[in-house]
Amino acid sequence: MEPKLEPIVETFKSREKHMCVKGEGLSIPVCDKASLPGTVTQRTCVYGGARIVLMPITDSIHLVHGPIGCAACTWDIRGSKSSREDLYKKGCSTDLGEKDIIFGGEKKLFETVIELRKLYNPGAIFVYATCVAGVIGDDIKAVCKKTEEVTGCRVIPVQSEGFQDHNKTKGHWIGCDALLDYVIGTREPEKTTPFDINVVGEFNVAGDFWGFKPLLEEVGVNIISTITGDSHVDEIAQAHRARLNIVQCQKSSNYLAKKMEKRYGIPSIKVNFFGLEQTVNSLREIADFFGDPEMIERTEKIIESGLAEVEHKTDEYRERLQGKTVALYVGGNKAWSLVRAFEELGMGVMMSGTKNGIREDYERIKEAVRDGTIIVDDANSTELARLLKKYRPNLLISGAKEKYIALKLGVPFCDFNHDRISAFAGFNGFVSFAKEVDASVSSPIFDLTSTSLRGD
Amino acid sequence: MSCVNLIEKERNAIINPLKTCQPLGAMYAVTGIRRAVPLVHGSQGCSTFVRYSLSRHFREPSEIAVTSLHEDAAVFGGRRNLIEGLQNVAIRLNPSLIGVITTCSSEIIGDDIIGFIKTAKKELAEKIGEEKTEKIKIVPINTPSFVETHLKGYDNAVKALIDHIAEPSEPNEKINIIPGMVNPGDIREIKHILGLMDIEGIVLTDISDPFDSPLRPSATELKPYYPKGGTTVEEIVDSANSTGTISLTKYAGSGAVSLEKKYNVPVELGPIPIGVQNTDQFLRNLKKLTGQDVTDDILDERGLLIDSMADLSSRYLHDRTVAIYGDPEITAGMARFVGELGMVPQLVLTGASNKEFVPDIGKVAKETGVEIDTMVGGDLRQMEVYLKDNPVDLLIGSSDGRLIAKEAEIPLVRIGFPVYDRVGYHRHPIVGYNGGIHLIDLITNTVLENYYEHQHWKLQQ
Numbered sequence: 037m038e039p040k041l042e043p044i045v046e047t048f049k050s051r052e053k054h055m056c057v058k059g060e061g062l063s064i065p066v067c068d069k070a071s072l073p074g075t076v077t078q079r080t081c082v083y084g085g086a087r088i089v090l091m092p093i094t095d096s097i098h099l100v101h102g103p104i105g106c107a108a109c110t111w112d113i114r115g116s117k118s119s120r121e122d123l124y125k126k127g128c129s130t131d132l133g134e135k136d137i138i139f140g141g142e143k144k145l146f147e148t149v150i151e152l153r154k155l156y157n158p159g160a161i162f163v164y165a166t167c168v169a170g171v172i173g174d175d176i177k178a179v180c181k182k183t184e185e186v187t188g189c190r191v192i193p194v195q196s197e198g199f200q201d202h203n204k205t206k207g208h209w210i211g212c213d214a215l216l217d218y219v220i221g222t223r224e225p226e227k228t229t230p231f232d233i234n235v236v237g238e239f240n241v242a243g244d245f246w247g248f249k250p251l252l253e254e255v256g257v258n259i260i261s262t263i264t265g266d267s268h269v270d271e272i273a274q275a276h277r278a279r280l281n282i283v284q285c286q287k288s289s290n291y292l293a294k295k296m297e298k299r300y301g302i303p304s305i306k307v308n309f310f311g312l313e314q315t316v317n318s319l320r321e322i323a324d325f326f327g328d329p330e331m332i333e334r335t336e337k338i339i340e341s342g343l344a345e346v347e348h349k350t351d352e353y354r355e356r357l358q359g360k361t362v363a364l365y366v367g368g369n370k371a372w373s374l375v376r377a378f379e380e381l382g383m384g385v386m387m388s389g390t391k392n393g394i395r396e397d398y399e400r401i402k403e404a405v406r407d408g409t410i411i412v413d414d415a416n417s418t419e420l421a422r423l424l425k426k427y428r429p430n431l432l433i434s435g436a437k438e439k440y441i442a443l444k445l446g447v448p449f450c451d452f453n454h455d456r457i458s459a460f461a462g463f464n465g466f467v468s469f470a471k472e473v474d475a476s477v478s479s480p481i482f483d484l485t486s487t488s489l490r491g492d
Numbered sequence: 493m494s495c496v497n498l499i500e501k502e503r504n505a506i507i508n509p510l511k512t513c514q515p516l517g518a519m520y521a522v523t524g525i526r527r528a529v530p531l532v533h534g535s536q537g538c539s540t541f542v543r544y545s546l547s548r549h550f551r552e553p554s555e556i557a558v559t560s561l562h563e564d565a566a567v568f569g570g571r572r573n574l575i576e577g578l579q580n581v582a583i584r585l586n587p588s589l590i591g592v593i594t595t596c597s598s599e600i601i602g603d604d605i606i607g608f609i610k611t612a613k614k615e616l617a618e619k620i621g622e623e624k625t626e627k628i629k630i631v632p633i634n635t636p637s638f639v640e641t642h643l644k645g646y647d648n649a650v651k652a653l654i655d656h657i658a659e660p661s662e663p664n665e666k667i668n669i670i671p672g673m674v675n676p677g678d679i680r681e682i683k684h685i686l687g688l689m690d691i692e693g694i695v696l697t698d699i700s701d702p703f704d705s706p707l708r709p710s711a712t713e714l715k716p717y718y719p720k721g722g723t724t725v726e727e728i729v730d731s732a733n734s735t736g737t738i739s740l741t742k743y744a745g746s747g748a749v750s751l752e753k754k755y756n757v758p759v760e761l762g763p764i765p766i767g768v769q770n771t772d773q774f775l776r777n778l779k780k781l782t783g784q785d786v787t788d789d790i791l792d793e794r795g796l797l798i799d800s801m802a803d804l805s806s807r808y809l810h811d812r813t814v815a816i817y818g819d820p821e822i823t824a825g826m827a828r829f830v831g832e833l834g835m836v837p838q839l840v841l842t843g844a845s846n847k848e849f850v851p852d853i854g855k856v857a858k859e860t861g862v863e864i865d866t867m868v869g870g871d872l873r874q875m876e877v878y879l880k881d882n883p884v885d886l887l888i889g890s891s892d893g894r895l896i897a898k899e900a901e902i903p904l905v906r907i908g909f910p911v912y913d914r915v916g917y918h919r920h921p922i923v924g925y926n927g928g929i930h931l932i933d934l935i936t937n938t939v940l941e942n943y944y945e946h947q948h949w950k951l952q953q
Contacts (some may be wrong), residue, residue, distance in 0.1 A: 074557050079540065080540040168637075
């Protein structure tokens with residue numbers, strides 16, 4: 037008989053199997069289930085998922101069709117940087133009121149779209165459906181079609197009713213579907229090259245994309261579009277002509293890459309520009325894909341000089357971080373893509389988890405982490421607090437909601453989410469990453485959290 | 493000439509909102525109760541995005557549970573989610589109170605919240621016993637997101653808490669304070685004033701510690717995690733026995749009115765004690781309700797505020813024009829205070845649509861003898877457009893106006909909610925005489941930095 041394993045932390049019976057330890061039993065937690073009602077879930081809604089995928093399109097208006105809160109609590113919270121327009125930062129809402137609930141909100145939506153088009157002449161207007169739009173049955177598609185005819189501006193429906201699934205991933209897919217159905221393939225590039233690519237699933241948070249864009253340009257590929265960081269909608273419209281999709285956030289955007297492969301025959305490779313080794317591997321894979329000897333040679337030189345440039349710049353940090361442990365609790369992609377980067381700093385990942393992981397995500401985590409690593413799915417805030425208290429990592433990597441839970445327990449925290457300030461991707465990004473991780477882990481504050489003033 | 497010039501918003505679209513929906517206000521209010529859990533009956537985003545907003549402003553954890561409604565609930569109702577959710581909260585978190593906060597979807601679906609709560613209690617009693625079940629207060633709070641704003645949600649929550657919990661017994665000689673949606677620093681300042689007057693208060697509800705709590709890992713309650721402080725359920729029960737209620741905002745005074753109607757607790761509604769005269773009024777109200785005298789210490793604090801106004805206002809602030817935006821009570825209070833400083837409240841803008849607002853601003857206009865432009869139910873785009881033709885010297889409002897300020901090259905003094913691009917603003921009061929001192933320092937330093945520094949002004953000036 038199998039010995040009964042002690043639960044990883046005390047929790048609901050039904051939640052115990054959402055946590056496991058790699059190497060013991062299956063190494064894949066139960067996942068992709070509805071959260072237990074009445075817990076403080078770290079998840080969000082389907083609308084939130086769609087919004088984070090599309091919001092980095094900078095020349096577009098993102099109009100939320102619902103009561104004011106859905107827009108008010110989410111406008112300009114994505115830390116995606118723009119080198120051009122800042123239209124995407126505006127918080128636009130139809131502000132549905134009681135009358136609209138009773139009589140329907142389609143007329144108001146129609147008028148709002150016309151107004152926004154007049155005011156801003158945007159590249160596109162994305163119209164997001166919220167729970168209310170769904171419940172009252174507004175036909176957003178029809179209004180979008182009609183306003184597009186009237187204005188000549190792209191008006192794109194995003195069917196992202198918040199409650200339609202327990203998993204935000206569904207929202208990512210809906211966001212991707214909006215691009216597939218209404219944008220990609222609607223415009224032809226002026227010229228094409230044999231080395232045309234799309235950078236998929238890169239949202240330019242804190243300017244990450246700018247950390248590896250120059251590397252790609254040096255390699256010699258031609259970037260048709262980024263989907264969606266620092267992008268214009270017309271660029272994404274030409275994405276179907278690329279020879280290759282490179283996918284950075286595999287959580288949100290593999291779906292899009294797979295569909296583009298099916299529809300347009302564009303192959304994709306998974307890349308990861310967090311960490312030196314991963315950056316090197318990603319560049320090599322891109323060059324190998326094209327198989328051009330000059331490109332391959334050029335890439336090796338870029339790698340050589342990139343590594344040389346940062347060679348001793350992280351020594352000081354690595355020395356201090358050696359042997360420290362880190363817990364990752366993130367939306368998805370970073371749960372596996374950051375593991376090697378931390379190992380390069382000499383740190384061990386003792387826990388990795390996601391809020392919205394599906395089975396293939398946990399397969400990836402399992403491959404990335406070492407035996408003995410705790411893997412958690414959809415940990416609510418009580419569980420997260422207990423995990424931190426019981427296993428005491430030297431650092432938690434997560435988002436703004438989790439930050440203060442960790443700090444209150446005296447666990448150092450580093451933001452790897454929307455509120456991040458420094459870009460972490462590419463060779464130089466790794467140095468910033470090391471610096472910021474060190475600033476959290478080695479902060480003198482955490483030596484002061486306990487006091488013997490009262491003999492306790 | 494002194495009058496109010498109401499500028500209408502001539503479009504449907506809200507662009508850069510100055511308000512959010514009701515549930516946020518209710519989540520804020522329930523967080524101010526000791527060992528209480530806000531339970532949002534809606535989609536996961538309804539709790540998660542609000543938690544994000546609150547954490548970003550207060551830099552504190554924000555523990556809000558949700559029933560996680562999904563598509564099946566939209567079709568068949570959210571009955572099971574709420575009943576199970578209530579039991580999960582009760583069993584796992586052992587709270588003193590659960591505030592059930594509805595959302596747009598649960599309101600439209602028409603869930604029978606009161607009926608579901610009854611069923612949940614029955615099922616719970618079978619699991620943990622009658623006695624334990626009775627100890628957990630469960631309060632239904634209706635906050636349809638498509639009606640009015642976050643402030644209405646706050647008002648509905650405070651009223652629901654009072655209506656469900658307050659019970660008359662013996663008079664207690666305490667004063668109830670409904671603070672409105674203010675910061676921990678404001679509530680601490682109000683408590684400080686009550687202390688100086690030797691008055692015991694019941695704050696309905698007191699977010700000062702829950703949203704500004706110490707980092708003491710050894711003292712942190714883990715089973716489960718609850719922040720320190722907050723109003724106790726017993727205090728809310730006792731609020732029916734108080735000598736009086738002062739709601740610092742008349743825009744969210746339904747709870748106070750309810751206490752008066754049901755239990756004859758006299759009520760004073762507003763104004764928020766921002767600035768000299770509003771704080772004077774607050775003290776008069778306290779005196780009227782309790783009979784306590786205004787102490788020398790308080791007059792000294794008042795004197796310190798007047799002293800700094802005398803030092804600074806005519807020299808640096810006089811006739812400078814200001815645009816103020818935010819919640820109605822706070823903007824109206826700020827307008828009056830800048831008037832007291834000799835500044836001109838040129839534009840006062842609120843996202844709410846309360847009809848009392850325009851007459852309120854009218855009073856300020858009359859008092860200060862200037863013409864005030866005002867916008868009701870407005871958004872930040874309206875202010876942005878206005879400023880192009882009508883520039884001002886200073887903006888006063890939340891961080892959400894930061895990009896407009898930058899673009900228009902007008903300095904911004906941050907007050908209200910949310911403030912996320914500066915630190916400490918939740919900790920310092922803007923109410924009371926001390927709040928006035930803090931504000932005048934903030935305003936004057938901003939003016940010095942932006943209008944004097946480049947002229948190589950000398951310190952002794």
